[in-house]
Amino acid sequence: MNNSATPPLPRSAYLGGLAIAIGGAILFSTKAVVAKLMYRYQLDAVTVIAFRMLFSLPVFASIAVWKMRTGAPLSKADRWRIVIMGAVGYYLSSFLDFLGLQYISVGLERLILFLTPTFVLLISTLFLKHHISRKQWLALAISYAGIVLVFLHDLKGGGADVALGSTLVLGSAMAYAAYLLLSGEMVQRLGSLRLVSYAMCVSSVACIGQFFILRPAHLLVQPMAVYGLSLVNGIFCTVMPVFMTMMAVQRIGAGTASQAGMIGPVSTLFLGALVLGEPVTNWQLAGTGLVLAGIYLLSQKK
Template sequence: MHPNTLNSNSALLARRSYLTGLAIALTGAILFSTKAIVAKLIYRYNVDAVTLIFFRMAFSLPIFAGIALWQMHKAGSLSSKDRLSLVVLGLIGYYLSSFLDFLGLQYITAGLERLILFLTPSFVLLISAFFLKRAVSRLEWAALVVSYMGIVLVFFHDLKFGGSNVLLGSVLVLGAAVSYALYLIQSGQLVQRLGSLRLVSYAMCVSSAACIGQFFVLRPASMLVQPLHVYSLSVVNAIFCTVLPVFMTMIAVKKIGAATASQAGMIGPVSTLFLGAYFLDEPITSWQMAGTVLVMGGMYLLSAKKTSA
C-alpha cells in the first residue's frame, strides 16, 4: 500500500477517534448536568435531600461495588494509609459535596446551581494559591474576576425572585463546590498510584455507605415507600446522571486528553439552562445568559492557561 494512503488512513482514524472522544465528553457533561433537573423533578414529590441522595447512591452502589471488587481482585489490597485516604476522599468528594449540592437545589434554580459548581476549578486555584503557596498569573486572576462577575449577575437576578432562599441555596452549593475542589487537590497523588477507575469506584462505595447510613439514622424506614415516579427518576439519577458520566469522562480523557475533555464540559451550564426551561419552566433571561457567558469565558481562560502551560 502506498505511504500516502497509509498516512491518509492514519489521519482519518485519528480524526474519527478524536471526534468520538469529543462526542463522549459532551454527552457525559450533559448527562452529569441533568442531575440537577432530575433532582428538581423528584423534589416535586415532597422527597427531601436525605431521601433523594439515599436512592441515588443505593441504585448506583451495585455497579460501583462490582467495579471495586474487580479492581481489588485485579490490583490487590491497599496499604492502611491508602485506605484511610480513600475513606476521607469518599466522604469529602462524593458524600459531602453531593449532599450539600442536593440540599442547595431545594432553594435555587438548576441553572444557578450548575454555574456555581462550574466554578470548582477556580476554587482549586484559590486553595492552591492561599494554602499551598502556588503562584497565580495575571491571566488566572482575570479569569476568576470574569467568572465571578457572571455568578454575581445570575445570583442577584435570582435573588430578586427567590429572596433569602436563594442565598441559603447558593451558600450550600458553594460549599459543595469547595468540598469537591478539596477532593480534587487531595486525590492528585492517590490517582497516580491507584488509577482513576480504582479510585473513583472505591470512593463512590465509601460515599454510598455514608449516604445510606445517614438515611437510616435521620429518617424512618417508612420513607422508603415512595411513588413509582420517585423510583424511576432515582434510577435515572443513579445510572444516567452518576454512573455513566463518570465512565464517559474517563473514556473521553483517554481519547482526547484531560484539557480538551475539560473544555467540552463547558456545555454543562448551557445544557442545564435550556433543560431547566424545558422540564422545569425555569425562565431564561438576558441576565442569566450574560452571566453564563461570563462564567464559561472565565473557566475557558483557566483551561486555556493549563493547556498552554
C-alpha cells in the same frame, strides 16, 4: 520535525472522544433537573441522595470488588485517605448540592458548581503557595462576575432562600475542589477507575446510612415515578458520566475533555427551561457567558 512526537489523533477518533465528553457533561448536569422533579413528590435532600446512591452503589461496588481482586492491596494510609476523600468529595459535596437545589434554580446551581476549578486554584494558592498569573486572576474575575450577575438576578425573586441555596452549593463546590486536590497523587498510583469506585462506595454507605439514621425506613416505599427518577439519577446521571468522562480523557486528553465540559451549565439552563419551566433570561445568559469565558481562559493555562 521531531519524529518521536506523538502522532496526531485521527479526526474520527477525536470527534468520537469529543462527543463522549459532551454527552458525559450533559448527563452529569441533568442530575439537578432530576432532583428538582423528585422534590415534587415531597422528598427532601436526604431521601433523594439516598435513592441516588442505592441505584448507583451496585455498579461501583462491582467495579471495586473487581479492582480489589486484580490490584495490589491498599496500605492502611491509603484506606484512610479514600475514606476521607469519599466522605468529603462525594458525600459532603453531593449532600450540600442536593440541599441547595431545594432553594435555587438548576441554572444557578450549575454555574456555581462550575466554579470548582477556580476553587482548586485558590486553595492551591492559599495552602500550597502556588503562583497565580495575571491571566488566571483575570479568568477568576470574569467567572465570579458571571456568578454575581445571575445571583443578584435570582435574589430579587427568591430573597433569603436564594442566598441560603447558593451558600450550600458553594460549599459543595469547595468540598469537591478539596477532593480533587486530595486525589491528585493517588490517581497516579491507583488509577482513576479504582480510586473513583472505592470513593463512591464510601460515599454511598455514608449517604444511605444517613438516611436510616435521620429518616424512618418506610420512606423507602415511594411511587413508581420516584424509583424511575432515582434510576435515571443513579445510572444515567452518576455512573455513566463517570465512565464517559474517563473514556474521553483517554481519547482526547484531560484538557480538551474539561473544555468540552463547559457545555454543562448551558445544557442545564435550557433543560431547566424545557423540563421544569424555569425562565431563561438575558441576565442568566450573560452570566453563563461570563462563567464559560472565565473557565475557558483558565483552561488555556499550560
